[in-house]
Amino acid sequence: MLLPLSSHNVLQYLQDVGLCSSENGSSDASELPENSNKNLNLLVTTGNSKLLVKQKRSVERDGIPHEFFNEWLFQQLLQQFPVLGNISAIAPLIKHFDEENSILVRNYFSEYVELGKFYRHQDIFPTEIATAIGTTLAGLHRATFQRREYRDFMSAAPEGQFRYNFYNPAQGVESISPEIFGIVPTEALKFYVLYQRYESLESAIADLAYEWQPCCLTHNDLKLNNILIHSRWHQLDDCLVRLIDWEACSWGDPAFDLGTLLASYLEIWLKSLVVDSSIELEESLHLAMTPLEVIQPSLLALIRAYLNAFPMILDYRSDFLVRVIQFAGLTLIHQIQETIKCRKHFDNADIYMIQVAKNFLTIPEQSIMNVFGICESEIVSPVAKNHLLLQPQKEQQLVRLYYEKTRLRGC
Structure with missing residues (x-):
């Protein structure tokens, strides 16, 4: 049975595991407003340090490692391979992992703010931030790309459990059974009707799943709220981007990370639509409170920074950008499902969102133009040219057909 934590007993727990002492002076613990039915988040201040204590409210005991184990395993990877030091600079330091009680303790970034909150409160989208995020994400993928030792390390599992395959995120809507009528509100059934109406949509998701090729370490939950930027980002040479909540990380497809992030940006636009039964979709998209044109420069800066920092991904997957757009569409569909399930x-x-998601999945080339404002070749070609120029020219290995010193016949 789990030891349930609260603001009343968490200090004692931290003392018992050696993470704080009664001699440190005044200590304080409080629940964070981000708490949900899934996680309990406690902020603990002891002396000059701040710790974030997370606990799963319920853990599935079905032989599958719970998500905190993934985050702990990621930290072990960074310690096992010091060469990945640049990645550890963007991730929080895990101080303690209690598998039995499903508790994770990490350092708290008090000078950082969630990117989602930053955009909501400031209502600006600086391209400098998007560029820093693209470069940071590319650094994670590039450092682990096609490295078997990292893949094998991430295939580990808790004692007595096994991982035969990594999770493929390219999943469509599950089969509908009669039980759904007692779970889903009547108005939400329209989502499933629309989804089943488009055979091309299900076919595109099936193709995306079939072509899934895990090749590097991926975050797998790269929403704006899981990205932190320094509160003084505009005064620093580097935005100092941090990525948090590595609970879903695994060996995966980099296009999924980038597609998830792209969808999170696009949700700002889609959730600001002026919706009315008398307004057509195209008109509603143009009447958004946060127009796509406002976010577009950041989207373009993000994808360009990523490709400039990791151009070899285009050698590995020439259709990389198409897959990014398709994964963005799939993420929007998953987000609708999550809204129906939780709210x-x-x-x-x-x-409207499912219509946009369908376009992303079924006509991705056209959707690239709509999202970024320029076509795929205009995004990829400059990166590909620079990549070719930067590649070292290999010296041709020719057999010498001459003598180093001139010799005359008969001498």
């Missing part, structure tokens, strides 16, 4: 909510804005 029991579905409205016209979600109908």
Whole structure:
């Protein structure tokens, strides 16, 4: 049985595991507003340090490693391979992992703010931030790309458990059974009707799953709220981007990370639509409170920074950008499902979102133009040319057909 933590007993727990002492002076613990039915988050201040204590409210005991283990395993990877030091600079330091009680303790970044909150409160989208994120994500993928030792390390599992395959995120909507009528609100059933109506949509997701090729370490939950930027980012030479909540990380497809991030940006636009039954989709998209044109420069800066820092991904997958857009569409569909499941909510804005998601999945080349404002070749060609120029020219290995010193016949 789990030891349930609260602001009343967490200090004692930290003392018992040696992470704080009664001699450190005044200590304080409080629950963070981000708490959910899934996780409990406690902020503990002891002396001059701050710790974030997370606990799963319920753990599935079905032989599958719970998510905190993934985050702990990621930290072990960084310690096992010091050459990955640049990655550890963007990730929080895990201080303690208690598998039995499903507790994880990490350092707390008090000078950083969640990117999602930053965009909501400031209502600006600096390209400098997007560029830093693209470069940071590319650094993670590039450092682990096609490295068997890292892949094998991430295939580890808790004692007595096994991992035969890594999770493929390219999953469509599960099969519908009669039980759904007692779980999903009546208005939300329209989502499943729309989804089943488009055979091309299911086919595109099936193709995406079939072509899934894990080749590097991926975060797998790269939403804006899982990205932190320094509160003084505009005063620093480097934005000092941090990525948090590595619970879903595994060996995966880099296009999924980039697609998830792209979808999180696009949700700002899609959730600001003016929705009315008398307004057509195209008109609603143009009447958004946060127009796509406002976010577009950041989207373009993000993808260009990523490709400039990791151009070899285009050698590995020439259709990389197409897959990024398709994964963005799939993420939007998963987000609608999550809204229905958790908030029991579905409205016209979600109908518009599934229309956009369908376009991303079924006509990705055209969607690239709509999202970034330029076509795929205009994004990829400059990167490909620079990549070719930067590649060292290999010296041709020719057999010498002459003598180093001139010799005359008969001498």
